[in-house]
Amino acid sequence: xxxxxxLSSQAQVKVxxxxxxxxxxxxxxxxxxxxxxxxxxxxxxxxxTFIRHARDLGLSIDAIKDLIVLxxxxxxxxxxxxxxxxxxxxxxxxxxxQLQQLSVELTRITQNxxxxxxGHCKVLEALGDHSSCKTDH
Amino acid sequence: xxxxxxLSSQAQVKVxxxxxxxxxxxxxxxxxxxxxxxxxxxxxxxxxTFIRHARDLGLSIDAIKDLIVLxxxxxxxxxxxxxxxxxxxxxxxxxxxQLQQLSVELTRITQNxxxxxxGHCKVLEALGDHSSCKTDH
DNA sequence: GTAATTGCTCTAGTCACTAGAGGTTCAAGT
DNA sequence: ACTTGAACCTCTAGTGACTAGAGCAATTAC
Numbered sequence: 001x002x003x004x005x006x007l008s009s010q011a012q013v014k015v016x017x018x019x020x021x022x023x024x025x026x027x028x029x030x031x032x033x034x035x036x037x038x039x040x041x042x043x044x045x046x047x048x049t050f051i052r053h054a055r056d057l058g059l060s061i062d063a064i065k066d067l068i069v070l071x072x073x074x075x076x077x078x079x080x081x082x083x084x085x086x087x088x089x090x091x092x093x094x095x096x097x098q099l100q101q102l103s104v105e106l107t108r109i110t111q112n113x114x115x116x117x118x119g120h121c122k123v124l125e126a127l128g129d130h131s132s133c134k135t136d137h
Numbered sequence: 138x139x140x141x142x143x144l145s146s147q148a149q150v151k152v153x154x155x156x157x158x159x160x161x162x163x164x165x166x167x168x169x170x171x172x173x174x175x176x177x178x179x180x181x182x183x184x185x186t187f188i189r190h191a192r193d194l195g196l197s198i199d200a201i202k203d204l205i206v207l208x209x210x211x212x213x214x215x216x217x218x219x220x221x222x223x224x225x226x227x228x229x230x231x232x233x234x235q236l237q238q239l240s241v242e243l244t245r246i247t248q249n250x251x252x253x254x255x256g257h258c259k260v261l262e263a264l265g266d267h268s269s270c271k272t273d274h
Numbered sequence: 275g276t277a278a279t280t281g282c283t284c285t286a287g288t289c290a291c292t293a294g295a296g297g298t299t300c301a302a303g304t
Numbered sequence: 305a306c307t308t309g310a311a312c313c314t315c316t317a318g319t320g321a322c323t324a325g326a327g328c329a330a331t332t333a334c
Binding site: 003014016017020024033034035036037055060061062 | 320321322323324329330331
């Protein structure tokens with residue numbers, strides 16, 4: 001039996017976040033003490049660890065909801081879990097590519113200015129003029 | 138003189154977004170027609186283009202506000218603009234590194250499962266168990 | 275028994291927009 | 305001049321995933 005604070009420190013998820021997860025139906029409402037405080041069973045910890053890990057990997061709450069349903073049915077084909085993970089992986093790689101382009105662009109912009117004053121600053125100039133960019137964004 | 142719709146299509150910024158930028162003080166309120174519709178001067182277009190480009194590069198609204206103040210004073214030293222841009226570049230590169238780690242992790246997780254059913258699915262297992270991960274996140 | 279800590283609910287705020295309701299003005303065609 | 309339909313107006317509320325704070329109650333340690 002954990003209090004919410006113990007669960008929080010074990011799972012590395014903040015107390016208000018746990019209550020928030022309960023609100024949106026991501027975790028089940030636990031039993032309460034006589035004084036109305038939450039008391040968790042150990043399985044709440046594994047559920048929360050699962051959620052936290054998936055969140056850390058960047059999965060959305062909605063994707064996690066789907067995975068939790070899957071997780072609850074050990075006989076279901078797990079193809080769907082792979083689809084979710086692969087979809088996320090694709091998103092991730094697209095995002096990385098885009099950020100890398102931006103990084104290149106911003107590096108070019110900042111290294112291009114020899115001016116001391118705003119009037120001739122290439123950084124500000126480049127920000128006002130997309131045509132100097134090498135890539136789409 | 139542009140209507141808000143013309144400004145929108147020229148700057149590639151959606152109409153409600155332009156009004157939002159006005160609300161938060163990122164662009165100046167323009168003159169109005171007799172019927173109370175917004176009428177923009179050409180300089181609103183360059184301002185908006187500047188904002189859009191900076192947003193596309195991932196700068197926050199607050200950072201852009203700072204840059205706009207700088208932009209308005211051509212005699213100021215532009216060091217500050219460089220500081221803002223470099224700070225953002227650092228953030229960007231940290232983010233890229235992190236996403237790459239996640240991508241590696243997720244790839245490893247999804248390629249590790251030969252099971253057909255959820256009961257033995259390594260994807261779901263790995264999500265519940267951070268200790269199998271090679272990196273922090 | 276008392277004090278400190280932890281817990282409770284509820285509301286509102288964050289960021290950068292986006293969506294929708296319900297009404298008004300403008301520009302083009304007749 | 306008149307009509308139609310697109311574009312415009314304001315205002316409120318919603319998004320995602322939390323976070324912050326107020327004001328109070330329960331628990332735990334000494």
